[in-house]
Amino acid sequence: MGNPMEREHYWLWLNNVKGIGLKKMRYLLDYFDKPQYVWEATYDELSDVKRLSEADKQAIISSKDAKKVMDYYVKLEKSGIHFCSAEHETYPINLKNIYDYPYGLYVKGQMDQDTPKIAIVGARKCTEYGKEVATFFGRELAKLGIVIVSGMARGIDTAAHRGALEGGGKTYAVLGCGVNICYPKENYTLMDSIYQHGALISEFPVNRSPKPGYFPLRNRIISGISDGILVVEAAEKSGSLITADQALEQGKDVFSVPGRITDKLSEGTNKLIKMGAKMVTKIDDILEEISVNFSNKKQKNSENITLGLAEIEKIVYSCLSLEPLFIDDLHRMTKIPLEELQLTLTKMEFKGVIKQLPNKYFIKKL
Incomplete structure (x- = not known):
């Protein structure tokens, strides 16, 4: 009887052999060409592959259980997880263009091949300003049909994903775990x-x-499947800069949100701009580069927002930005009596044009 295993089964098996990571898989495939041929290899044939330890060879030999592999493949599918090898039609085309692409991906959900994708990354311990910016870009790009890619980490990643969902769009999370x-x-x-x-x-x-070692690895996938990458906040030495560096190596567009020169979380983003990343202050800065047709879909600007505000609210709105402002400072700037100012701020928050942060700080809500 012939072996009932199919191509994807062999790939799934090889991706799950204990102790065989990406480098060792590469050695095996350079020698045997296909996972099926690795499966069919004898112990002596495996011994011809350099850099394989005795434990590696034993792990390969002992894991050859066709029924177990096929049952596992079916179990994954039933739980909503699709395994796709680099040869599968659903494997991201962009990802195959990087030199160290993974030989297999586990996907829960649906991936699109042709939809433009922008990665948004940044600091885990970000500021409220950074969260607001990441949410804004995630939301507005998603509204235009662009998929938002990030790593689901705390801070900027989480804000970007939430922004995309708020915008009614699609978002991918590339994980450093199962x-x-x-x-x-x-x-x-x-x-x-x-x-x-x-x-x-x-x-x-x-x-x-x-x-910890898995996160730098997943970063190359974040940039690899994306058409461009936007860095919102990042220290001078951070995982986000590694992702941006990988994007540059992959020939992708790199965008960076500028920040104050005194802020630690602006050191990385400002450095990227110095190195040639495109400075981004509005959606159009990204759209110009990825050539997305967004006519009649542009986001509401401040003029549109202020149309529905009373005169006193317009005065308050004009003093606010994405940088938190304390109520006492706002009081000094507007000369509006404090009690009236508090009432005005409450109304504006109810209208959804501003956001109150802890300790009576306020920002514009984009």
């Missing part, structure tokens, strides 16, 4: 929403817990 593991744990609800309106993606097998 697609059935929620990290950080507080993003459980967000993770489910991403699955419903996009995809959870990982090169790591299901049940694989997150490790």
Whole structure:
């Protein structure tokens, strides 16, 4: 009887052999060409492959259980997780253009091949300003049909995903763990929403817990599947800059939101601009580069917003920005009596044009 395993089964098997990571897979495929031929290799033939340890060879030989592999493939599909090898038609075309692309991906949700994709990344410990900016760009780009890609980490990543969902668009989260593991744990609800309106993606097998070394690895996938990458806030040495550097190596557009020269979280973004990244202060700065047709879909600008405001509210609105402003400072700037100012701010917050932060700080809500 012939072996009933199919091409994707062999790929799934090879991606799950204990101790065989991306580099060792590359050695094996350089020698044997296909996963099926690795499966069919004898112990002596495996011994001809340099850099394989005795444990590696034993792991390959002992894991050859066709029924177990096929059952596992079916189990994944039943749980809503699709495994796609680099040869599969659903594998992201952009990703195959990077030199160290993963040989297999686990996907929960739906990926599109042709839709433009922008990655939004930045600091985990970001400012309220950074969150607001990431949410804004995620939301407005998603409204235009652009998929927002990020890593579901705390801070900027989370804000970008939420912005995309607010905009009614699609978003992909590339994880540094299995697609059935929620990290950080507080993003459980967000993770489910991403699955419903996009995809959870990982090169790591299901049940694989997150490790510090996995996050730099997943960053190349974030930039690899995207057409461009936007960095919102980043320290001078950070994972976001590594992602941006990988994007540059991959020939992708890199965008950066400028910040104050005194802020630590602006050091990275300002440095990127010095190095040639495009400075971004509005949506059009990105759209110009990725050539997306967005006619009649532009976001509401400040003039549109202020049309529905009373005169006193327009005065207050003109003093605010995305940088938090304390109520006492706003009082000094507008000369509006404090009690009246508090009432005005409450009305404006109810209208959804401003946002109150802790300790009586206010910002514009884009």
